[in-house]
Amino acid sequence: MDANEEETVALSEDSNEQPRKSLEEIIGLGRYAVLAFCSMNLVILSTVSVIVFMVYAGASAQVIGCGAEVFPKDQIEACRRLSELRQSGDNCSVQTRSQFKSVSIEFGYLCSDALTVKSSTTAQMVAILLGAFVFGQVSDLYGRKFTMLIALSGIAVFSFLVAQSRSFVEFVITRLAVGFFAGGTSGVNGVYIVEHCQKAHRMLISNIVTWSPNFALAPIIAYYAEDWRTLSYYSTIINIVAILVLAVCYESPRFLIQKRKYAEARKTLARIGWINGTEEESMVDVDKMLAAEQEKMSMGTKQKKKYHYFDLFKDAALRKYTLIIGFGLTVTSLQSYGLMFNQESLSGSMYVNGVFFGAFRWVVNLIVGVLDIKWSGCTRKRVALVMKTINFICLSLIATIFVLGLDQEYSTVIRIASIIVLVGVGPVFCTKFLTASEIYPTGVRNIGTSFQSMSSRLGTIFGTTVFLLNVVHYSLPYAILATLLFVDIFLFQKIVPETKGVELKDHFPVKEEEDDQA
Numbered sequence: 084m085d086a087n088e089e090e091t092v093a094l095s096e097d098s099n100e101q102p103r104k105s106l107e108e109i110i111g112l113g114r115y116a117v118l119a120f121c122s123m124n125l126v127i128l129s130t131v132s133v134i135v136f137m138v139y140a141g142a143s144a145q146v147i148g149c150g151a152e153v154f155p156k157d158q159i160e161a162c163r164r165l166s167e168l169r170q171s172g173d174n175c176s177v178q179t180r181s182q183f184k185s186v187s188i189e190f191g192y193l194c195s196d197a198l199t200v201k202s203s204t205t206a207q208m209v210a211i212l213l214g215a216f217v218f219g220q221v222s223d224l225y226g227r228k229f230t231m232l233i234a235l236s237g238i239a240v241f242s243f244l245v246a247q248s249r250s251f252v253e254f255v256i257t258r259l260a261v262g263f264f265a266g267g268t269s270g271v272n273g274v275y276i277v278e279h280c281q282k283a284h285r286m287l288i289s290n291i292v293t294w295s296p297n298f299a300l301a302p303i304i305a306y307y308a309e310d311w312r313t314l315s316y317y318s319t320i321i322n323i324v325a326i327l328v329l330a331v332c333y334e335s336p337r338f339l340i341q342k343r344k345y346a347e348a349r350k351t352l353a354r355i356g357w358i359n360g361t362e363e364e365s366m367v368d369v370d371k372m373l374a375a376e377q378e379k380m381s382m383g384t385k386q387k388k389k390y391h392y393f394d395l396f397k398d399a400a401l402r403k404y405t406l407i408i409g410f411g412l413t414v415t416s417l418q419s420y421g422l423m424f425n426q427e428s429l430s431g432s433m434y435v436n437g438v439f440f441g442a443f444r445w446v447v448n449l450i451v452g453v454l455d456i457k458w459s460g461c462t463r464k465r466v467a468l469v470m471k472t473i474n475f476i477c478l479s480l481i482a483t484i485f486v487l488g489l490d491q492e493y494s495t496v497i498r499i500a501s502i503i504v505l506v507g508v509g510p511v512f513c514t515k516f517l518t519a520s521e522i523y524p525t526g527v528r529n530i531g532t533s534f535q536s537m538s539s540r541l542g543t544i545f546g547t548t549v550f551l552l553n554v555v556h557y558s559l560p561y562a563i564l565a566t567l568l569f570v571d572i573f574l575f576q577k578i579v580p581e582t583k584g585v586e587l588k589d590h591f592p593v594k595e596e597e598d599d600q601a
Contacts, residue, residue, distance in 0.1 A: 104368040105586070106337055107281040109352060113359030119279050120292045122332050125325035126231055126272040129238055131297040132304070132318045133265040134211070134543070135437075136258075137204040138423060139183045140311035142433070143197040150175030162194035182433055184310035190251040203255045204424065205547045207262040212540035214266020216392075219533020221267075223390060227275045227529065228334045232326060234267030239322035246315040261318075270536030274529045277520040278337040282584055283456065286463075289517050290452035295509045299441025302434040337587070341525040345373050390527045395534060401522070405531065407578055408519050409538035411571045415515065416542025418474060418564050419508040421549045422501050440502050444509035451510045455583070462583045464576060467514045471572050474507045478565040485558035512539075515575075521582035528587075 110116065146161045148154050149168055152175070154161035168175060179188055185200075187193060192200050214234070222230040241260040248254040273289075280288045308314035333355065339348035349369060356365040396402040454461040477500040484493050516535060523531035552559045 104372065105281070106340070106372060107279070107587075109365055109368055109372065110279055110336065110355060111359060111361070112281070112284065113361065115355045115358040116279060118328075118358070119332050120276065120288065122325070122328045123272045123276050124292050124297070125321070125328055126235065126268050127292070127294055128297045128300065129235060129318070129322050129325050130265050130268045130272070131294055131301055132321055133238060133242075133261055134208075134420075135298070135301040135305075135423075136311075136314060136318065137207060138433070138437075139305045139308075139314060140186050141200045141204050141424075142181060142183055142185045142187065143200075144179040144181040144185065144188045144193060146177060146193055147180050148178040149173070158194075165194060183305060186251065186254060186311055189311070190254075192251070199251075201424075201547060203251075203258070205544055206255065207258050208420075208540055208544040208547060210259045210262030211266040211269065212537050212544065214263040215270045215533050215536040215540055216266070217263075218267030219270050219530050219536070220391065222271045222274070222529040222533070223527065226334050226338055227271050227278075228329065228332065230271050231268055231275070231329060234264045234271070235322045235326045235329065237261075237264030238268070239319050239326065242315050242318040242322065246312045246319075266536070266540065269540070270533035271529060273516050273536075274520060274532050275335055277517065278335045278525075278528075278587075282586065285517055285521070286455035286513070286583070287452035289513045290448035290455075290510070293445070293448055293509070293513055295441055295445035295448050297441070299438050299445060301441070302437030305437075306434045337525055340373070340376050345377060349373055390530060392530055392534060394527055395523075395531055401531075404519075404522050404579055405534060407574045408515055408522075409535055411575050412512070412515050412535050412539040413542040414564075414567045414571045415508050415511050416539045417546050417549060417567065418478070418504055419512075420543045420546030421560065421564065422505055424547050425550045436502070440505040443502075444506040447506055448509050448513060451513070462581050463514050463518050464579070464581050466510055468572065468576055470507045470510050470514075471568060474504045474511075475565055475568050475572065477501075477504050477507075478561050478568065482558040482561035482565060485556070485561065490557065518579065518582050521585055521587065522580075524588040 145158060146154060146165055149165055150173075152164075152168075154164050165177065177191075177193065179193065181188060187197050187200050218230050218234055221233075238261055241257050241264065245254060245257040245261060248257060276288060276292055277285060304317055305314055308317055333351045334347075336348050336351050336355075339345075339351060352369045353366060356369070359365075395405045451461070451466055455466075481497050481500050484490055484497060490497060516532065519532055519535045520528060549563065550560045552563070
């Protein structure tokens with residue numbers, strides 16, 4: 084037990100006369116909460132900029148001609164003609180058309196060679212998964228803020244180096260490093276947000292400070308960047324700003340209490356109270372809450388201070404919830420990133436499509452967040468059920484259209500249904516990550532959320548390649564997504580308990596309760 088654990092907190096003289104508030108009520112929704120949530124939104128923008136980067140930097144270009152020769156509009160025929168010219172020794176200058184100056188254009192990865200760029204995207208998603216694994220453990224050992232600062236610094240440095248790449252190999256190596264550090268931000272920020280929210284506001288805050296508005300902002304940034312090098316420089320700037328704002332925030336008080344660093348937690352809460360203008364009246368509640376936590380720790384059984392990933396699977400109930408939520412997030416990511424990385428096949432501008440689905444997705448998130456507060460029947464599981472059912476119908480509809488060979492006549496229907504799915508996954512992501520954060524005890528909350536982040540990244544990895552199955556039949560990717568989604572709906576609704584309104588747990592074990600809420 085270290086020095087911080089040995090310390091006790093002296094109570095104020097009138098502390099026994101005041102009702103004890105929860106930690107989240109003491110933090111409140113004042114000026115500090117606004118600062119902390121703005122900081123987390125910048126962290127999310129950093130992560131989104133890393134993931135969405137390859138939507139633009141890895142976009143395939145249309146080959147329209149070579150030298151003075153103009154190719155047919157059909158890209159299969161155009162690529163065949165280019166191959167014939169190259170085999171005959173003609174080194175004519177290739178003419179391309181694209182909405183963004185991508186890596187494929189600059190380094191000459193055209194036609195079938197563009198698959199090399201797509202494969203590098205898959206490798207980058209693997210790096211994000213590995214980063215989530217490593218930084219999840221670091222966060223639960225050394226703190227949320229420390230972990231995010233390290234991750235943001237790594238993204239900033241390597242994003243700058245990406246822009247300096249002189250070859251495709253250098254580009255891939257530096258982007259793998261960027262992805263690894265992005266894994267550190269992707270899982271930790273959600274836990275930091277939840278640990279600062281009152282239980283009544285968790286869903287609303289999680290739907291305000293979320294990925295959706297940043298998905299709408301990312302295409303605007305890409306539009307003005309115009310090329311992948313400039314876009315990478317913009318990513319560096321975003322991360323520097325995020326570091327500066329996060330630097331003035333404090334470590335999660337809940338993390339400090341769980342680590343029994345009571346004196347440091349008291350100082351942090353005093354500073355938060357000063358920022359909120361409530362320091363004098365709140366310190367009595369702080370002292371009583373901390374004293375109660377000390378008493379709980381001293382009277383309880385010996386708790387392990389350091390938890391690891393295998394602790395998620397020791398408790399039978401926690402193991403079951405972890406695997407089912409993880410499977411669901413993999414399926415959700417398959418839908419989201421499979422469709423996102425396949426935007427080139429949709430009609431219209433990739434920028435307009437991106438802004439539209441990001442903005443509309445945020446609107447839906449906000450509606451869900453408001454309903455969560457105003458209507459007690461708007462539970463986590465009901466939100467997930469409604470959105471996933473809509474997505475299942477849309478995916479099944481698209482698959483049916485392709486099976487019937489009506490994709491040309493109903494191309495607009497396919498586009499609208501695809502955008503609806505991209506919008507629908509937003510609330511599903513929020514619901515599943517929030518459910519995970521509310522189920523896990525503090526000691527493994529970030530490890531558990533990081534495991535779920537890795538599950539999500541697993542879906543991202545396969546999402547970059549799932550649409551390659553359209554070489555078998557155009558309906559196949561959509562049919563697979565619909566089938567997996569049906570399984571996810573059944574398992575999540577049947578087994579995972581409702582968590583709306585529950586107090587965040589601080590200690591093991593997690594007791595499995597009968598779930599009689601649909």
